[in-house]
Amino acid sequence: xxxxxxxxYQSGISFMAIDQTARKSAPESPALFRAAPHNIEAEQALxxxxxxxxxxxxxxxxxxxxxxxFEPIHQKIIELAGSLIRxxxxxxxxxxxxxxxxxxxxAGLTASQYLAxxxxxxxTVINAEDYGRTIYDLATRRxxxxxxxxxVNVAYDAPVDLAPRDQIEDAxxxxxxxxxxxxxxxxxQRFASALTTAVEMAARAYQRDGKLxxxxxGIADVDRMMGGLxxxxxxxxxxxxxxxxxxxxxxxxxxxxxxxxGEVRPDGRTESINGGIVGFFSLEMSAEQLATRIISxxxxxxxxxxxxxxIDPADFDRIAAVARxxxxxxxxxxxxxGLSIAQLAARARRLKRQxxxxxxxxxxxxLLQGSLRRAQEGRVQEVTxxxxxxxxxxxxxxxxxxxxxxxxxxxxxxxDKRPQLSDLxxxxxxxxxxxxxxxxxxxxxxxxxxxPRAGSEEHFKWLTEMEAVHGxxxxxxxxxxxxxxxxxxxxxxxxxxxxxxxxxxxRLPERI
Numbered sequence: 001x002x003x004x005x006x007x008x009y010q011s012g013i014s015f016m017a018i019d020q021t022a023r024k025s026a027p028e029s030p031a032l033f034r035a036a037p038h039n040i041e042a043e044q045a046l047x048x049x050x051x052x053x054x055x056x057x058x059x060x061x062x063x064x065x066x067x068x069x070f071e072p073i074h075q076k077i078i079e080l081a082g083s084l085i086r087x088x089x090x091x092x093x094x095x096x097x098x099x100x101x102x103x104x105x106x107a108g109l110t111a112s113q114y115l116a117x118x119x120x121x122x123x124t125v126i127n128a129e130d131y132g133r134t135i136y137d138l139a140t141r142r143x144x145x146x147x148x149x150x151x152v153n154v155a156y157d158a159p160v161d162l163a164p165r166d167q168i169e170d171a172x173x174x175x176x177x178x179x180x181x182x183x184x185x186x187x188x189q190r191f192a193s194a195l196t197t198a199v200e201m202a203a204r205a206y207q208r209d210g211k212l213x214x215x216x217x218g219i220a221d222v223d224r225m226m227g228g229l230x231x232x233x234x235x236x237x238x239x240x241x242x243x244x245x246x247x248x249x250x251x252x253x254x255x256x257x258x259x260x261x262g263e264v265r266p267d268g269r270t271e272s273i274n275g276g277i278v279g280f281f282s283l284e285m286s287a288e289q290l291a292t293r294i295i296s297x298x299x300x301x302x303x304x305x306x307x308x309x310x311i312d313p314a315d316f317d318r319i320a321a322v323a324r325x326x327x328x329x330x331x332x333x334x335x336x337x338g339l340s341i342a343q344l345a346a347r348a349r350r351l352k353r354q355x356x357x358x359x360x361x362x363x364x365x366x367l368l369q370g371s372l373r374r375a376q377e378g379r380v381q382e383v384t385x386x387x388x389x390x391x392x393x394x395x396x397x398x399x400x401x402x403x404x405x406x407x408x409x410x411x412x413x414x415x416d417k418r419p420q421l422s423d424l425x426x427x428x429x430x431x432x433x434x435x436x437x438x439x440x441x442x443x444x445x446x447x448x449x450x451x452p453r454a455g456s457e458e459h460f461k462w463l464t465e466m467e468a469v470h471g472x473x474x475x476x477x478x479x480x481x482x483x484x485x486x487x488x489x490x491x492x493x494x495x496x497x498x499x500x501x502x503x504x505x506x507r508l509p510e511r512i
Contacts, residue, residue, distance in 0.1 A: 037141040038070035039134060046131040047077055048122025051092055051115065054085050056125045060132030068139035073106065077115075093119055140178065147174050172346040215276050215359055215400065218255025220501050221488045225477060226436065229256075229359065229400035233481075234391045236365075236430055238405040238419065239440035240412075244473065245404045246285065246363055247293065247497035248440055252402065253278045253361050254294050257331035262356075276358025276399075277330040279351045281344055283367035287333040291326070293497050298322045302495040330355070340369040341389040352397055360397075362390070364404035365430070384429035391433045405430060407439075417446055421478050437479040442492060443469040472502065 049056040066079040080099050081091035089095065093115035104111040123131055151171050158167065214228025229235060229252075239245045259275030282290055296303035299318040305311055311319070332355070334347060344362070351357050362368070370382035370389075387403075394401040407423045419439040424430045431437065447466055452458035473492040477485045489502045 036070070036145060037138045039138055040071065042131050042134045043069050043071060043074045044118055044121055045123040046128060046135065047074060047081075048118040048120070049125060049128045049131070050078070050081050051096070051119045052122045053125050054081075054091055056128035057082060057085050057091070059125065059129045064132045064136055068136050070135075070138070070142075076100070077118075143178050144175075147171065147178070169343050169346040172350065173342050176346070176349060215256050216259065217252045218259070219252070219488075219490065219499060221490070222475060225486060225488055226480065226483055229402065230435070230482070231398050231400060232395045233400045233435040234387070234394050234433055235400055235402045235436040235438065236405050236424070236434040237402060237438045237440065238407050238424055240407050240417075240419070242445050243440040243442055244492060244494075244497065244499065245440055247297075247492075248475075248499050249361050249363060249402055249404055250280075250290060250293050250497070251297065251499050253280050253331060253359065254297070254329070256359055257329040258325075260330050260358075270356060272356065272358050277356045278332065278359045278361065279348055279357055280331065280333045280361045280363070281339065281347075282333055282335050282363050283337050283339060284363055285335070287335045290333055290335075294326065295319055295322055296496045297498040298326075300496050303497065337367070338369060340371070341386045342371070344368065345389060345393045348393060348397060352399075357397060358399055360393070360399060360401045362401065362403040364406065365390075366406050380429070387429045387433040391435075417441070418474070418476065419478075431479065434479060435481045436477070439474075439476040439478055441474045441476060442472070443474075444472065473499065 046056070046060070061082065064078075066075040066082070069075045069078060077096065077100075080096055084091040084095060093112065096115055097111045100111040104114070106114045109117065151167070154162070154167055155164075158164075212223055212228035214226070214230040214233075216223050216228050217226075237245055237249055256276045257278045260272060260277060261274040262270040262272050265271050280290065292303050292306055295301070296306060299315070299322050301311060301315045301319065305315075306319070332351060336343075339347075348357065348360055365383065365386060368386045370385040390401050390403055405424060407419050411417050411419055411423050418441050421431050421437060424437070444466065447462070447469060450462070452462050471492055471494075473490045475488040475490055477483075477488070479485065491500045491502045492498070493500075
C-alpha cells in the first residue's frame with residue numbers, strides 16, 4: 001500500500017502537538033494522491049495505555065493485531081508488549097526498551113524517551129477498547145483500498161485465461177475474509193443469552209409445521225429421528241453408486257423449497273417461516289437432468305419415458321402442470337463442474353445476500369476442489385480442507401449443508417454390505433467435521449444381481465427374498481451429534497426416483 005504520509009523511524013512519529021505543528025507549517029499544494037486512512041494519535045494513546053496498565057492489552061487483543069497499526073514502529077511495540085504479557089511478564093517502558101534497536105530514534109527521542117512519552121500520553125483502560133476499534137476500522141479501510149486497487153489493476157492487465165467471473169469471485173472471497181477475520185463482535189457471551197436463543201428456537205419449532213426445530217425434509221420418519229435439518233449443521237449423505245443418494249437429496253431439496261413460506265420483516269428483509277430457499281450445487285448432473293428427475297417424481301411418469309418422448313396427452317398435461325408449479329418454488333441450481341470450495345462459498349454467500357438461503361445441497365464432495373497448495377499435499381489434505389470449509393460455511397451462513405459423498409469399494413468385499421463410518425472416503429476429515437452422517441442402503445440393488453438359475457430351488461428362495469426387499473430402502477443414521485443413531489425404513493420407487501415414508505403393516509387397516 002502506498003502510504004505518502006507514513007512517518008519514518010527517524011523523523012516521523014510525533015505526538016499531537018508535533019504533528020499539528022508539522023501540518024500547519026506544510027505548504028498548501030494540491031495533493032497528487034490521498035493519504036491512506038490512519039490515526040497516529042489513537043495508536044499512541046492505546047500503546048501508552050498498554051504500557052501503563054497491561055490490562056488494556058486484554059481489552060483489545062481479541063480483535064486487534066499488530067498489522068492493524070499504521071506505523072511500523074507501533075506494530076513492533078505492540079507485538080513486543082503482547083509477547084511479554086502473554087509470557088506472564090510486565091510490559092512497561094523499562095522492560096520494552098531492552099528489545100528495541102540501540103539506534104532507535106524518533107523525532108530526536110531515544111527508545112526510553114519515546115516509550116516514556118507514550119506512557120505520559122496514555123488513554124485510560126476504560127477507553128482502550130474504543131481506541132482499539134478506531135485503529136481496527138481504519139486498518140479495514142486500508143485493506144479495502146488495497147482490494148480495490150488490486151481489482152482495478154487486475155482488470156486492466158488480466159491474463160488471457162482469467163475470466164471476469166473468476167475475478168469477481170476472488171474479490172468476494174477477499175472481502176468476506178476481511179469481514180470475518182479479527183471481528184471485535186465475538187468473544188464470550190453470558191449463558192443467559194444462549195438460553196434465550198435456545199428458548200426462541202423451541203418457540204419457532206412449536207409454531208412451525210411438524211413441530212420441528214429444523215427444516216422438515218418431507219419424510220416423516222426421517223424428521224422424527226433428526227428433528228429436521230438443523231441450522232449450521234454439516235450433514236453428510238453417503239452411499240455406493242446406484243443407492244439413490246442424488247434422488248434422496250433431490251427429494252429433500254424439492255420438499256423444502258415447495259413448503260417455503262416467507263414474511264416481510266419491518267426492515268424490508270423476507271424471513272422464512274416455513275420450508276426454505278434452497279441452493280443446489282450439482283457438480284455431476286446438469287440442471288436439466290435434475291429438473292427431469294423432479295418432474296418424474298412429482299408426475300409419476302418414469303424419467304426414461306420423458307427423455308424418450310414416450311408420453312401420452314394425459315402425461316404431458318401432468319408434466320405441464322408440475323412445471324408451472326416448479327417455476328414458483330425457490331430452488332436454485334448451480335450446475336458448474338469442478339468448483340473449488342472457495343468458489344462454492346462465494347456463490348452461496350451471493351445467493352443468500354440476493355435472494356435468501358436456508359439450505360445448501362452439494363452433489364458431491366469428491367467432485368469439489370481445494371486450494372492448489374492442499375491439492376499438492378495430497379487428496380486427503382484437499383478433502384480435509386473441503387469438509388472444514390463446508391462446516392465453516394454452514395456456521396457462517398447459519399444454514400444446514402447437505403453434502404453427498406461416495407463410499408470406498410471395501411463395502412463390496414463384505415457379506416453384509418450395509419455401510420459404516422469407516423467406509424467413507426478420506427473418512428478422517430468427513431467423519432470428524434460432519435454433525436450428521438447418513439447412509440443410503442438398498443438390499444434390493446445387491447440381491448437383484450445375484451439371481452440364480454431359473455427354476456432351481458435357490459431361485460425360488462431368491463424370489464422370496466426379493467419380494468421382501470422390493471421397493472424398500474434403509475437410511476442409516478451413523479452419526480448424529482444431537483440425536484439418536486439408528487435406521488429409518490423408506491419406500492423407494494426406482495422408476496420415478498422417489499423416496500417416501502414406508503407404510504407400516506401394523507398401522508394398515510385390517511383386511512376384510
